[in-house]
Each structure stands twice: as structure tokens, then as C-alpha cells.
Amino acid sequence: MKKSLFALLLGGLTIGITEFVIMGLLPDIAADLKVSIPKAGYLISAYALGVVIGAPILVIAGRNLPPKKMLLILALMLAVFNALSIFAPNYNILLASRLLSGLPHGAFFGVGAVVASKLADKGKEAQSIAIMFSGLTIANVVGVPLGTYIGQHFSWRYTFVIIAAIGLITFLALLLWMPHMEANRDNRIKHQLKFFGKLNSWLIILLTAIGFGGLFSWISYIAPLLTNISGFAAENIPYIMILTGLGMVAGNFLGGRLADRFSPAPTAFALLLAMTGVLLTVYFGSANQYLSLTLVFLTGCISFALIAPIQILMIKTAKDAEMIASATLQAGFNIGNALGAFLGGLPLAAGFSYASPNLVGAAMATAGIIIILILMSRTKNEVPVQATC
Numbered sequence: 023m024k025k026s027l028f029a030l031l032l033g034g035l036t037i038g039i040t041e042f043v044i045m046g047l048l049p050d051i052a053a054d055l056k057v058s059i060p061k062a063g064y065l066i067s068a069y070a071l072g073v074v075i076g077a078p079i080l081v082i083a084g085r086n087l088p089p090k091k092m093l094l095i096l097a098l099m100l101a102v103f104n105a106l107s108i109f110a111p112n113y114n115i116l117l118a119s120r121l122l123s124g125l126p127h128g129a130f131f132g133v134g135a136v137v138a139s140k141l142a143d144k145g146k147e148a149q150s151i152a153i154m155f156s157g158l159t160i161a162n163v164v165g166v167p168l169g170t171y172i173g174q175h176f177s178w179r180y181t182f183v184i185i186a187a188i189g190l191i192t193f194l195a196l197l198l199w200m201p202h203m204e205a206n207r208d209n210r211i212k213h214q215l216k217f218f219g220k221l222n223s224w225l226i227i228l229l230t231a232i233g234f235g236g237l238f239s240w241i242s243y244i245a246p247l248l249t250n251i252s253g254f255a256a257e258n259i260p261y262i263m264i265l266t267g268l269g270m271v272a273g274n275f276l277g278g279r280l281a282d283r284f285s286p287a288p289t290a291f292a293l294l295l296a297m298t299g300v301l302l303t304v305y306f307g308s309a310n311q312y313l314s315l316t317l318v319f320l321t322g323c324i325s326f327a328l329i330a331p332i333q334i335l336m337i338k339t340a341k342d343a344e345m346i347a348s349a350t351l352q353a354g355f356n357i358g359n360a361l362g363a364f365l366g367g368l369p370l371a372a373g374f375s376y377a378s379p380n381l382v383g384a385a386m387a388t389a390g391i392i393i394i395l396i397l398m399s400r401t402k403n404e405v406p407v408q409a410t411c
Contacts, residue, residue: 026141027153029195030134033093034157036100036188037127039165041069041359043185044120046170046245046263047178049256054178055113059246060367062113065120066242070359072124077353080129081346089137090200096126096133097196101189107182124356131155132349140203159274162267162322171260217343217350225397226335230354231361233294233390234332237325238362239383240301241266244318246376247304252314262318269322277327286331286338287398293331294390296324301384305377335397362386 023031044051044066052062084092103122110116134154142150165188169181217223240247248254248262280289300321307313333351340347365386366379 023153024141025195025199026201027138027150029192029199030093030138030154031157031160032188032192032195033097033100033130033134034154035161035165036097036104036157036185036192037130038158038161039169039185039188040100040104040123041127041356042162042241043166043169043173043181044069045241045243046166046259047173047181048243049245049249050173050178051116055116057113058371059243060371063242063363063367063370065117066238066363067360068117068120069124069127070238070356070363072121073127073356074124074353074360075121076125077128077132077349077356078346080126081132081349084129084133085345089133089203090196092133093130093137093196093200094193096130097189097193099126100130101186101193104182104189105186108179108186127356128349128352131352132345132347135348136345137200137203141201155274159267159271159326162270163264164267166267167260167263170263174256174260215346217340217347220339222339222397222400223336223347223350225393225400226332226339227350227354227357229290229335229390229393229397230332230351231357232386233290233297233358233393234325234328234355235358235362236297236301236383236386236390237321238359239366239379239386240304240321240362242363242366243370243376243379247308247379248314248318250376251308252311253309254311254314262315265315265318266322269319270326272319273323273326274329276323277330280327281330281334286334287394287401290328290331290335291391291394291398293324293328294387294394297321297328298384298387298391300324301380301387305380305384308377308380358386 048059048062048065051065052059055062080096084095087095100123103119103125106119106122107116110119131154135151138150138154169184172184173181244266245256245259248259249256254262277289277293280293300317304317304321307317336347336351362383366382369378369382370376
């Protein structure tokens, strides 16, 4: 592996831990800051909103900067803003730090995807991009369970110490190993913004935000679901999160294979159907510990299998605006993060069980099915595009 690509992988690792570790720490943070678990769930939404705000704004603002300089700025933002969470004295300050931490997320992946393709050997562009995104799966297999363990047994603030440290290491790795590339001087705003004038672009963003967002109604409250409904001890949650991460790794691989073999829209349709079914099964079957463990793997697997087909649909639509499209796709995923966490918390705040967010997730996945059907009806005469990432 090229050192420059490893630097991008580290950025993906930092972002992956930052985004997902909070889900396993909600009970600890809620108890420490003396807020309810549903209110603590808004920390997830705050991060996601930061991604939505930062993705297009930072990419457009830095469009004339050399890619290395832009990545260095984004990596430094990741380190500094996560460090703020270490010292947050109350809930409101932590909420603000989570919002700030989300700002560089989408922009890093948007710029990083373009850089990775340029660093690749001829014919291996997709593999290089996959290396960067593999940081997310490594985070869910190793980083998130480790961060959850440390947060539960010592302090959730120590988890953010680790995240900030990895962010700083990412900055140093980019500084030392990322080669200089010239900025694209013909990256005009008007040209980039044409991407947003296409209805299909908005349908894909909506599909990502609502359909994929069903995942976050489940995973945002996975810790209390497993302890209160499935009956697992709190100290076992980090180990169960490893199973979740393995499901996501398997799903990422499965989604790529399916998108290679079939047209991406029908693939997304089938996966959203499966996602609806598995979330309903979580609602009705989580009281059984053996079934619950199986569902933990399957839900992560099916949800992450959606990523590759959605990416291909966005690539079809982007056409010469790949950087802004890639960043906007991340914003879409994190709108889903915010919606899933917020809407999933509503039945909890109303006094329903910790299984109830999964009904919200199933409804969101069903809405995603309707959106993909509309998209399919608009593109039924187009030639299917094979996977390119």
C-alpha cells in the first residue's frame, strides 16, 4: 500500500470512530452530564448536521487550494474539534463540539476520493478509493469497540483523547507522505453547482437521507436496546459492537459484488426491502439473545451493502462534478444519521420501549423503497452502469 493512501485511510479511521463510537457511549455520557438518553441522542444528530453543513461549503470554499493543503486543513479540524469534546464541561458545549467535529467529514471524503484516484496506478482507481473508505470499516471492527470499552470502564472523555490523537497522526501522515498536486484552476462554482440542478441528484440524496437513515434509528440506540431488551450486561456491549462492525465489513463487500453483477437501482431496491424486514425482526425478536446477536450482524451487513449501489447511482449523475457529488453524498448519509437518531428518539421520549426506534427505521427504509422506485421509473431507458468504486 502506498503511504499516501495509508494517510487517507487514517483519515477514514478517525472519521469512522468519531461518527459511530458515540452510539455505544450514550448511557455513559447521559449519566455523566445528567441528561436523558434521548437527549444525549441529539449528540449524534449534531454531528450529522455538521457534516451536512460542512460538506458542500468546505469543498466549494477550498476548490482552488492544492488538494494536499485542503486535506491538511481538514485533518487539523478533525483533531482540534474532537479535542474540544474532551474538555466539554456540560451538555451544550459537548453538543457544539459534536457539530464542529462533523464539519470536515464530507469534505475530507470528497477531496480524498479525487486524490486517491489520482494517486492510483492505471486501472486501479477504484481500489485506491476503497482503501480510504476501508478506514470506516476498520473503525467499526476495532476502533469503535475499543473506544466504547474505554468509555465504559474509564471515561468517555478518554475515547475522545484517542480520536484527537489519531486525527493528529493523520495530519502528520498527510504532511509527510502526501505528494503535492496542483489545484484545479478551472473549478468554477457555476460549473460545480449544475450538479444540484438535476432532479435525479436530489432523489439520490433523498434516498440516502431517508432510506439509509433507517440504519441510524437502530444503531443510535443499540446500547440500551441490547441491555434493556436483549438482557446483555453493559460490559458486553463493546464485544457485540465488534459483531456489528464485522457485519458492516461483510455488507460493504457484498454491496460491491451485487452492484458489479446487477444494475445499482434494482440492487438498492432489494436491499431496502431486506432492511425493512430485518428492522421489523429486530423490533419483534430482540428479546431472544441468540436472535438478537444474529440481527446485530445482519442489520449492519444489509445497511452497509447499500453504500456501493448508492455511490454508483451518484457517479452516474455527477458528470465532471465528482468532488462536490462525493461530498454531498456524505452529507446525505449524515442527514440520514440526524433523522434516524432524532426520529428514533421520539418514541423513546414518549415512553415506548427501546425496541421502538426500529419501527421508525423500518418506516424510513420503506420510504426509501418508494424513492428508488421513482428513480427507477425515470431511468428505466438508460443503460446500466457497472460499478466503478
